[in-house]
Amino acid sequence: MTRIVVLLSCALLGACSHTAMEAARQDNRLIEQIARASMAEIAAGNLAVTKARAPELRQLGERIAEDHGNLLKAASGLAASRGTSIPATPGAAHQPALRRLESLADASFDRAFRDHMLKQHQHTLQLLQQAASQAGDPQLRAHAQSAIPHIERQLATARRLAF
Numbered sequence: 001m002t003r004i005v006v007l008l009s010c011a012l013l014g015a016c017s018h019t020a021m022e023a024a025r026q027d028n029r030l031i032e033q034i035a036r037a038s039m040a041e042i043a044a045g046n047l048a049v050t051k052a053r054a055p056e057l058r059q060l061g062e063r064i065a066e067d068h069g070n071l072l073k074a075a076s077g078l079a080a081s082r083g084t085s086i087p088a089t090p091g092a093a094h095q096p097a098l099r100r101l102e103s104l105a106d107a108s109f110d111r112a113f114r115d116h117m118l119k120q121h122q123h124t125l126q127l128l129q130q131a132a133s134q135a136g137d138p139q140l141r142a143h144a145q146s147a148i149p150h151i152e153r154q155l156a157t158a159r160r161l162a163f
Contacts (some may be wrong), residue, residue: 023136028084030131031140035075035086037124038068040094044116047101051109064117067150081139086144088127114161121155 041064048061072086079086090098097116104112128151131144 010120020136027131027135027140028079028082030127030135031075031079031082031084031109032087032126033146034131035072035079036071036091036094037120037127038075038088039087039091040098041065041068041117041120041124043090043098043099044113044120047098048113051101051105052113053106054110054161056161057110057113060117060154061113064154067115067154071147071150072105074147076139078137078143082137085095087108093127115160118155118160121158123152125151125155150156 045061045064045068048057049065052058052061062151076086083125101109101116125148126143128148132141132148135144142153
């Protein structure tokens, strides 16, 4: 909706700068990237719930799936308020890691899941920090700022677990 209003205002007034349009596109890209990262982490978390041998990893998987479900829901709401939508899947970039996790079992799964969570949470944290500091949309900035502590906690938990 916001994107439509911005575009109509630009067309009617002829006063919209290229910079404002690019900022709106960048915010939409950030929302999409955050949504895709969250979908991948939900999928990996759900795998941990069913496949992890270590109870700590099953618990982490549950927390990840829940927290990223909330993050995804918020990203979907932000996208809708901007007149766009989030993607339906994590995207091709996340598929190899998810397929690898699906193929593993026992201690191999536990180690791979922990390593994947370290890497994926660092990436998600970078996306959220970028959104918190650079997004033009104040709602997106606030959403990112509120999500950062959850991701930092998950990352710290993954770092503490040794497999």
